[in-house]
Amino acid sequence: xxxxxxxxxxxxxxxxxxxxxxxxxxxxxxxxxxxxxxxxxxxxxxxxxxxxxxxxxxxxxxxxxxxxxxxxxxxxxxxxxxxxxxxxxxxxxxxxxxxxxxxxxxxxxxxxxxxxxxxxxxxxxxxxxxxxxxxxxxxxxxxxxxxxxxxxxxxxxxxxxxxxxxxxxxxxxxxxxxxxxxxxxxxxxxxxxxxxxxxxxxxxxxxxxxxxxxxxxxxxxxxxxxxxxxxxxxxxxxxxxxxxxxxxxxxxxxxxxxxxxxxxxxxxxxxxxxxxxxxxxxxxxxxxxxxxxxxxxxxxxxxxxxxxxxxxxxxxxxxxxxxxxxxxxxxxxxxxxxxxxxxxxxxxxxxxxxxxxxxxxxxxxxxxxxxxxxxxxxxxxxxxxxxxxxxxxxxxxxxxxxxxxxxxxxxxxxxxxxxxxxxxxxxxxxxxxxxxxxxxxxxxxxxxxxxxxxxxxxxxxxxxxxxxxxxxxxxxxxxxxxxxxxxxxxxxxxxxxxxxxxxxxxxxxxxxxxxxxxxxxxxxxxxxxxxxxxxxxxxxxxxxxxxxxxxxx
Amino acid sequence: xxxxxxxxxxxxxxxxxxxxxxxxxxxxxxxxxxxxxxxxxxxxxxxxxxxxxxxxxxxxxxxxxxxxxxxxxxxxxxxxxxxxxxxxxxxxxxxxxxxxxxxxxxxxxxxxxxxxxxxxxxxxxxxxxxxxxxxxxxxxxxxxxxxxxxxxxxxxxxxxxxxxxxxxxxxxxxxxxxxxxxxxxxxxxxxxxxxxxxxxxxxxxxxxx
Numbered sequence: 001x002x003x004x005x006x007x008x009x010x011x012x013x014x015x016x017x018x019x020x021x022x023x024x025x026x027x028x029x030x031x032x033x034x035x036x037x038x039x040x041x042x043x044x045x046x047x048x049x050x051x052x053x054x055x056x057x058x059x060x061x062x063x064x065x066x067x068x069x070x071x072x073x074x075x076x077x078x079x080x081x082x083x084x085x086x087x088x089x090x091x092x093x094x095x096x097x098x099x100x101x102x103x104x105x106x107x108x109x110x111x112x113x114x115x116x117x118x119x120x121x122x123x124x125x126x127x128x129x130x131x132x133x134x135x136x137x138x139x140x141x142x143x144x145x146x147x148x149x150x151x152x153x154x155x156x157x158x159x160x161x162x163x164x165x166x167x168x169x170x171x172x173x174x175x176x177x178x179x180x181x182x183x184x185x186x187x188x189x190x191x192x193x194x195x196x197x198x199x200x201x202x203x204x205x206x207x208x209x210x211x212x213x214x215x216x217x218x219x220x221x222x223x224x225x226x227x228x229x230x231x232x233x234x235x236x237x238x239x240x241x242x243x244x245x246x247x248x249x250x251x252x253x254x255x256x257x258x259x260x261x262x263x264x265x266x267x268x269x270x271x272x273x274x275x276x277x278x279x280x281x282x283x284x285x286x287x288x289x290x291x292x293x294x295x296x297x298x299x300x301x302x303x304x305x306x307x308x309x310x311x312x313x314x315x316x317x318x319x320x321x322x323x324x325x326x327x328x329x330x331x332x333x334x335x336x337x338x339x340x341x342x343x344x345x346x347x348x349x350x351x352x353x354x355x356x357x358x359x360x361x362x363x364x365x366x367x368x369x370x371x372x373x374x375x376x377x378x379x380x381x382x383x384x385x386x387x388x389x390x391x392x393x394x395x396x397x398x399x400x401x402x403x404x405x406x407x408x409x410x411x412x413x414x415x416x417x418x419x420x421x422x423x424x425x426x427x428x429x430x431x432x433x434x435x436x437x438x439x440x441x442x443x444x445x446x447x448x449x450x451x452x453x454x455x456x457x458x459x460x461x462x463x464x465x466x467x468x469x470x471x472x473x474x475x476x477x478x479x480x481x482x483x484x485x486x487x488x489x490x491x492x493x494x495x496x497x498x499x500x501x502x503x504x505x506x507x508x509x510x511x512x513x514x515x516x517x518x519x520x521x522x523x524x525x526x527x528x529x530x531x532x533x534x535x536x537x538x539x540x541x542x543x544x545x546x547x548x549x550x551x552x553x
Numbered sequence: 554x555x556x557x558x559x560x561x562x563x564x565x566x567x568x569x570x571x572x573x574x575x576x577x578x579x580x581x582x583x584x585x586x587x588x589x590x591x592x593x594x595x596x597x598x599x600x601x602x603x604x605x606x607x608x609x610x611x612x613x614x615x616x617x618x619x620x621x622x623x624x625x626x627x628x629x630x631x632x633x634x635x636x637x638x639x640x641x642x643x644x645x646x647x648x649x650x651x652x653x654x655x656x657x658x659x660x661x662x663x664x665x666x667x668x669x670x671x672x673x674x675x676x677x678x679x680x681x682x683x684x685x686x687x688x689x690x691x692x693x694x695x696x697x698x699x700x701x702x703x704x705x706x707x708x709x710x711x712x713x714x715x716x717x718x719x720x721x722x723x724x725x726x727x728x729x730x731x732x733x734x735x736x737x738x739x740x741x742x743x744x745x746x747x748x749x750x751x752x753x754x755x756x757x758x759x760x761x762x
Binding site: 121138181190195197198203204208209311344442443447469550 | 561564565566567568569570571572574575576578579580581583584586587588590591592594595598599600601602603606609610611612613615616617618619620621623634637641645650651652653654655656657658659660661662663664665667668671672675690691692694695696697698699700701702703704705706739740741742743744745746748752755756759
């Protein structure tokens with residue numbers, strides 16, 4: 001079998017698996033986000049938490065709960081890392097330094113999982129499993145919860161209530177993330193991932209060299225790292241590490257897990273607004289970008305442009321033999337188009353155009369299919385923009401699913417799409433004005449600029465992958481990126497919740513002959529075009545200075 | 554409405570209680586259950602897939618290791634040992650394959666330093682294995698992403714057969730057969746690539762004599 005055919009089969013198998021999950025998982029999510037019934041164990045939980053599960057919140061109350069939960073989570077995780085040397089299973093590691101602890105706390109709470117530390121020499125097992133991995137669950141659930149409010153904004157009318165945050169959070173974690181994690185954790189262990197509470201074991205190798213083989217509850221953390229589109233590796237090398245990704249099968253399964261929820265959520269949307277065709281339209285645009293990106297990236301890596309890669313004969317620098325080119329690029333495209341940011345190969349060593357594509361994927365704003373929840377709400381905001389543009393063309397007030405998109409709605413949508421690029425470009429510009437900060441880049445010339453741009457794009461879009469040559473461990477970098485992650489996560493959520501509240505309060509207007517149908521190929525094409533124009537115009541100058549300059553040299 | 558400060562404090566207290574519930578559930582109970590199940594049902598894998606020689610653990614079947622000669626001096630660079638199949642170059646730690654410092658080189662595709670390393674490795678590997686430099690496969694001159702890649706391409710493994718056989722005084726035919734027995738195909742026929750796991754191969758080689 002040729003590598004091309006194998007690569008195509010691998011992608012087709014993935015598409016088939018995702019297509020099979022689309023309806024059951026999407027319908028299940030729609031059910032649990034709409035059902036008034038609570039499980040008995042959930043009722044016990046609500047009593048322990050002190051929340052009233054039957055009181056829906058207005059958007060501002062929902063937002064306050066999201067912000068309060070995030071604030072408490074950051075403080076808790078920060079304190080946990082600072083105190084780790086006094087806790088069990090610290091493996092003798094000292095307290096995490098303050099700037100790193102701040103950066104890591106914001107990173108995991110915002111579903112970014114940018115890592116300015118090296119897992120095997122910084123974090124004890126207890127911080128990993130009871131600190132970081134807990135955020136892997138709940139930060140993913142927060143994303144889905146916020147997406148649920150936007151769906152309800154379309155589905156409900158003449159109400160100021162958009163849902164109950166604590167109930168959404170609990171149900172998504174308890175009924176989806178946890179059960180799926182249990183099943184696949186066992187599959188992962190059976191495939192070779194480690195799952196223990198040991199410190200590193202010292203062994204003497206065959207040729208007499210000593211080696212320290214690390215331990216840890218890796219498999220249990222690995223599942224939720226992918227399923228929740230988190231991406232924070234247990235070890236420094238992330239999913240390139242043989243203990244985090246031992247075989248080509250686990251590699252495929254990890255890609256599936258990091259895509260599955262985000263690709264099923266459009267079904268949830270279609271279901272809850274009472275028209276499955278709306279879901280198909282959204283998922284088509286997501287799939288379009290994902291497929292094209294994966295194909296282009298694979299071609300770029302197969303062509304291995306670049307003096308060093310040409311000399312080597314293939315783009316194998318930073319890639320593992322067991323995955324090969326196609327297994328690496330499929331992972332890279334999927335991890336950057338969702339907000340996962342796990343890596344099974346080093347993006348910094350990709351060809352200029354392949355690496356540029358990983359960056360472009362992130363800059364799309366994590367919408368194809370995006371992070372759990374954040375992908376759907378990001379795409380829906382762009383759909384709102386698209387409907388608005390369509391309305392401008394024919395000169396009438398646009399409406400989407402019966403909801404009028406007036407000045408108030410468009411202000412929130414515009415603020416949403418302006419926030420992240422502003423953070424990325426201001427951050428990159430600031431870093432480039434300080435020689436001490438941009439000299440943290442490992443590579444020189446345009447590739448060094450790419451490392452800085454990638455860092456800010458990754459942090460602001462809550463991706464978390466890196467052109468890892470950048471040594472972002474100084475106090476300046478830890479603080480700057482920590483703040484960027486917080487703003488990049490929470491500000492868009494504010495605008496999404498405000499939009500949801502505004503939509504939910506409306507009385508739906510009946511569709512007329514002048515209404516733009518939002519389930520037809522025409523709309524799919526328009527939405528895909530709007531995504532490209534918004535992102536392209538925003539980032540083209542920055543991309544021209546980095547990957548394009550390098551690739552066209 | 555009550556004192557806004559008190560409302561705010563109450564809200565954060567709720568947040569903390571929710572977080573603690575999930576910490577116990579997802580952060581303690583869940584991993585401990587998985588550790589327990591794994592240790593009971595799959596202890597080999599759960600503890601690192603260790604491979605043993607004479608009952609002694611000599612490595613993990615999943616993690617590559619160095620096969621170098623003892624350093625001739627404190628500052629001398631370690632030299633590859635001709636008696637063993639050699640893994641890929643590694644950027645993990647100062648001398649490679651340091652499993653407590655996993656990672657790649659992160660050098661860009663046009664990096665002059667990387668270009669120079671690739672060229673040097675190509676001539677060094679060709680001279681070491683006694684082959685034409687043009688034949689040396691890409692995996693022999695590039696570092697992996699983890700720095701712990703246990704595998705090499707079948708091409709690179711076969712290229713090393715004559716050198717290993719000569720150094721050990723073995724019949725090249727036997728060593729060739731050993732490599733052939735250790736070539737692993739794609740998973741399910743289409744996932745990943747063909748490869749040879751170096752640690753497993755060298756362990757079998759040691760048993761051969």
